[in-house]
Amino acid sequence: MTLDKKKVLFIFDSGRRVGYGHQARCERLAHNLQAKGIKAACLGDIEFESRYITEKTNINWQKEGEWKAILKTILRQGYHALIIDIRNLMHTKDKILEIIKYCSENSKEALRVVIDELNCKSIYGQQSAHAFAASPHILILPYFNNIAYKYKVNENCTILSGSQYALIDSEFEEMKEKKIASYPSERNSNLLIAFGRSDAGKEVANRIIKTLEQIDLRIEKIYATLGEEKTYEVKNSKYDINFVGFNNNMPSLLKDIDIAIAGSGTIRYETCCSGIPTLCFSQFKEHTKDLKEFAGAGLCKYGGEVFRMSNMELANTITQFANNEDKLRGLSLMCLRSKYTSGNGVKLIGRIIAKRLMRR
Incomplete structure (x- = not known):
């Protein structure tokens, strides 16, 4: 047949x-x-x-x-x-x-x-x-x-x-090849915050956004995918924040992203394949061990179990990650060279x- x-x-x-x-x-x-x-x-x-x-x-x-x-x-x-x-x-x-x-x-x-x-x-x-x-x-x-x-x-x-x-998405295979060919590319410091649709009840993304208001990062624009499909208003933010809601076309979104803060799901493979340095937080204790091993291979930065972290710990972790340009470039290159993610x-x-x- x-x-x-x-x-x-x-x-x-x-x-x-x-x-x-x-x-x-x-x-x-x-x-x-x-x-x-x-x-x-x-x-x-x-x-x-x-x-x-x-x-x-x-x-x-x-x-x-x-x-x-x-x-x-x-x-x-x-x-x-x-x-x-x-x-x-x-x-x-x-x-x-x-x-x-x-x-x-x-x-x-x-x-x-x-x-x-x-x-x-x-x-x-x-x-x-x-x-x-x-x-x-x-x-x-x-x-x-x-x-x-x-x-x-x-x-x-x-x-x-x-x-x-x-x-x-199979488009990441082609994206990775283009990123390798153009490395190092000019950085516009666009930040992605992505914790998936299971974040609706936990609102980790919103907590991250509120934390960013308390610290100074060298970024120009923030894109946030949120668990609930509604518009979130942040009044008088120091950053240019764009709420993209739920996005099922990640290759299109990630092509303009330079740095990411994300959860422990599929997003880490997508940002890694795109050469985007990513700070990953474990949203569930079941994900922690695998996420630590992923970070141990130099494919992301492990931020910790977000459900156990205080707001001050969260702020310090994000600041140390996002403001170290040399480490960000090194992590990006590690991701692009990695044999573990090909798309x-x-x-x-x-x-x-x-x-x-x-x-x-």
């Missing part, structure tokens, strides 16, 4: 509690597969509109009987692959395993792909038949650390581990999935 006869179902969640990252990763991969002729649909607790996947089914995972009935009906449509990205704070480990296991039992012939978040080892590391039964055919671990951990998975499971599999993760994974689908 040719690829244009294949159908793929993406299962993910998105919303103000979990952010946009899971949906963004799946949509980029869906776009790549659709370009090969593969049809894509999505299912999950999905709050945001989709850029590339038009066929969508919303589901409430909290209603046990309801989600199983809906999922079973959808799976009967004969999807050739299930691509699952539901590792987030809304679900317990047992819940995630239950969903993946249910997909396995009700779609035995389909290729199962799991895109996992941090702390995956604690899920598949469980020595239980439940974990083994839920093991996928392909497990994607888009972290910095390129170690294929020995999970309790089927011996036929292919583990794609490392930041080269980060599912960022071609979507292409790599899309090629592997397409190849596996051709065999089925």
Whole structure:
């Protein structure tokens, strides 16, 4: 069967509690597969509109009987692959395993792909038949650390581990090449503040903006992406602040950015691939270890666990980072030279999935 006869179902969640990252990763991969002729649909607790996947089914995972009935009906449509990205704070480990296991039992012939978040080892590391039964055919671990951990998975499971599999927009690959060719470029000191859509309840971005009013930085313009889609007013600010709201076209936004303050999600791979020196704060304790390793390789500056920091600690950390021009240039060059982020993760994974689908 040719690829244009294949159908793929993406299962993910998105919303103000979990952010946009899971949906963004799946949509980029869906776009790549659709370009090969593969049809894509999505299912999950999905709050945001989709850029590339038009066929969508919303589901409430909290209603046990309801989600199983809906999922079973959808799976009967004969999807050739299930691509699952539901590792987030809304679900317990047992819940995630239950969903993946249910997909396995009700779609035995389909290729199962799991895109996992941090702390995956604690899920598949469980020595239980439940974990083994839920093991996928392909497990994607888009972290910095390129170690294929020995999970309790089927011996036929292919583990794609490392930041080269980060599912960022493929335009970053071309952007990185241009930045390398033009380095060192003139700096306009445009600052980006980006903590993702899961920041809606925490408002870390707003806290950063208020902190900047108390310190002096050598920057001209601030761009801030905020969790809530509304205009924030800052009266009599010393900086030129532009609230860009939610932005799902990061390559376009980042091309004019010189320095960034960001969270611990996908944004760090995007700024690194763009050669933008970035101060990264951990928003969740589950992200801290991986973020420290990312910073340890010289790919960002680790700021700390923002939920534990006082306003004075936050101000001092930002000042020391943003006003050291030599270190900023050094960090930018480290990012551009890095082998860990290339911007071609979507292409790599899309090629592997397409190849596996051709065999089925």
